[in-house]
Amino acid sequence: MSHDATEHPSPALQKLPEDALAPVQEMVRACIQCGTCTASCPNAFAMDHTPRKLWRMVLMGQSAAIFQSRTFYLCSTCYFCTLRCPRGLPLTEAMDALKATAGRENLKPYRRSSRFYKQFLNSVRRHGRVREVEFMTHYFMEMKDPRLPFSYASLGLKLMGKGKAALQLPSKGEGKLEGLFQAVEDQKF
Numbered sequence: 344m345s346h347d348a349t350e351h352p353s354p355a356l357q358k359l360p361e362d363a364l365a366p367v368q369e370m371v372r373a374c375i376q377c378g379t380c381t382a383s384c385p386n387a388f389a390m391d392h393t394p395r396k397l398w399r400m401v402l403m404g405q406s407a408a409i410f411q412s413r414t415f416y417l418c419s420t421c422y423f424c425t426l427r428c429p430r431g432l433p434l435t436e437a438m439d440a441l442k443a444t445a446g447r448e449n450l451k452p453y454r455r456s457s458r459f460y461k462q463f464l465n466s467v468r469r470h471g472r473v474r475e476v477e478f479m480t481h482y483f484m485e486m487k488d489p490r491l492p493f494s495y496a497s498l499g500l501k502l503m504g505k506g507k508a509a510l511q512l513p514s515k516g517e518g519k520l521e522g523l524f525q526a527v528e529d530q531k532f
């Protein structure tokens with residue numbers, strides 16, 4: 344498999360393993376480019392490449408272009424495309440696999456979202472539910488951008504005013520969901 348000819352891929356993209364797309368290529372190998380996935384997708388209007396085009400790019404091995412696009416990150420896991428694909432392809436799982444690769448390889452365009460979701464899940468793992476203020480504090484610390492908390496300040500104050508979020512002391516939690524999270528990690532998808 345070869346990378347596409349995107350002119351100036353970032354160093355992180357240049358370091359992508361040659362077989363980064365291989366599992367996704369297996370998932371969509373039987374695509375007949377009918378376009379049903381694009382027609383079914385509620386988010387296609389906002390994507391830079393339609394789902395149908397994305398699967399073509401996957402099969403062409405265009406990893407640099409794919410991992411600079413917003414398409415798979417805008418997938419909201421609604422499963423419409425998966426349910427309607429005439430070839431029965433696991434398209435939602437394929438979108439998830441691209442998200443997982445972007446997160447694992449720490450690719451810059453997706454870093455903010457990846458860290459946000461990671462800290463959200465860490466909070467659920469520790470407490471069995473999300474503790475909003477604690478989760479956002481961990482997220483800000485991981486992002487190391489002193490301006491970031493200010494962009495969330497008015498939303499935070501609004502939520503606190505409505506009793507939807509409260510100041511909390513940091514806590515390790517009871518780890519009630521630890522076994523569940525560990526079992527999923529052990530699946531090694």
Ligand code: SF4
Binds near residue numbers: 374380395431
């Ligand atoms: S619906 Fe299935 S076969 Fe049709 S373009 Fe999409 S992935 Fe390919």
Ligand code: SF4
Binds near residue numbers: 422
């Ligand atoms: S699962 Fe993702 S790609 Fe498929 S239709 Fe839903 S939002 Fe679109």
